[in-house]
Every structure is written in C-alpha cells, then in structure tokens.
Amino acid sequence: MDRQPISEQLDVELHCPYWPETFAQDYLRLGYWGNHTFASMLATQASQRPTHTALVDGELRLSYAELDRRVGLLADGLKNKGLVPGDVVIVQLPNQAAFVELSFALFRAGVIPVFALPAHREHELLQFCRRTEAKAYFHVPGTPASTMRSWPTACSARCRA
Numbered sequence: 001m002d003r004q005p006i007s008e009q010l011d012v013e014l015h016c017p018y019w020p021e022t023f024a025q026d027y028l029r030l031g032y033w034g035n036h037t038f039a040s041m042l043a044t045q046a047s048q049r050p051t052h053t054a055l056v057d058g059e060l061r062l063s064y065a066e067l068d069r070r071v072g073l074l075a076d077g078l079k080n081k082g083l084v085p086g087d088v089v090i091v092q093l094p095n096q097a098a099f100v101e102l103s104f105a106l107f108r109a110g111v112i113p114v115f116a117l118p119a120h121r122e123h124e125l126l127q128f129c130r131r132t133e134a135k136a137y138f139h140v141p142g143t144p145a146s147t148m149r150s151w152p153t154a155c156s157a158r159c160r161a
Contacts (some may be wrong), residue, residue: 039108042068057097067101074105081136085110089136090128092116102138 019027027033036044045054046068054064062070083089089106091113093099106113114128128134 037107038104042071042104042108055097055100060097062097067104070101071104071108074101075108078105078109078111083109083111083135086112087135088112088114088132089138090114090116090125090132090134092118092120092125092137092139094118094140 024033028035042054042064045052046064050065051063053061054067055062089111091099091102091106092115093102103113114132114134116125116128120128125137129137
C-alpha cells in the first residue's frame with residue numbers, strides 16, 4: 001500500500017489517532033488524558049524537582065535540571081543542523097542515557113522519531129526511510145546500518161550519526 005509522503009500530511013490527524021469528541025472531552029474531564037507533552041513534562045519536573053534523580057545509566061546520574069539542560073542543548077543542536085518541526089528521523093539506539101536525551105530533544109524540537117530496534121537491519125531500516133522520508137538516522141557507530149550499501153537519498157542525513 002503506497003502512502004502519501006509524511007511531508008504532505010503534517011496535520012494533527014496524521015500523528016494522532018482520531019477519537020470522537022465526546023470521548024476526548026470525557027477523558028480530559030476524568031483525568032485520563034492531560035494537555036501535556038513529553039517535553040513539557042520534563043520541563044515541569046526540572047522546575048519542581050531540579051535536584052532529584054531523573055536518569056541513571058551505569059555511573060552516570062542526571063538530575064531533572066541537568067537532563068533538561070542537556071536536552072535543551074541537544075534540541076538546539078538538532079535545529080542548527082537543519083531539522084525543523086515535522087521532520088522525521090530514525091533512531092536506533094540501545095536503552096541508554098543517549099536514547100533518553102535524544103528522544104526528549106527530538107520531542108522538544110518538534111521532530112518525529114521513528115524508533116528502530118537494535119535488531120533491525122538494512123532491509124527494515126531502508127523501509128522505514130522510504131516510507132517516512134526520514135531526514136536523519138541516529139545510531140551507534142559501527143552498527144550494520146552505518147555501512148549500508150544503498151542508503152536512500154532521502155536519508156542522506158543532515159545529522160547522520
């Protein structure tokens with residue numbers, strides 16, 4: 001099934017499932033849903049609990065304030081590399097601090113991550129790239145995908161690596 005490129009469909013309905021308005025109102029009223037984003041939740045925690053531990057990765061321990069600061073710097077760096085809200089990127093990182101920091105930075109920058117499993121190889125990654133017109137691919141250097149023979153032009157990332 002051929003889909004219209006994501007760049008031609010950048011409205012909320014594309015990225016969010018449709019919920020009947022009565023359901024949405026009820027869920028908001030009952031507190032099941034909130035008007036929060038991941039980016040705003042991190043900022044709230046950083047302001048309310050700046051010194052509390054937010055992230056532990058081996059010896060690395062980050063407070064909410066430090067995580068928020070690092071995410072802000074990374075989000076600015078993504079924008080400086082040319083990523084804009086609505087751009088799609090592929091993220092193939094292990095469950096480590098870098099994954100959390102990058103994910104929150106992408107959310108803050110309005111960039112849409114497509115999360116690939118570490119087990120995904122060239123075939124799956126090329127499909128993700130073709131279907132999403134991804135602008136960048138974030139991965140651990142030396143992974144099989146970093147040596148792809150046929151990386152599509154759409155993924156000749158402005159921020160590759």
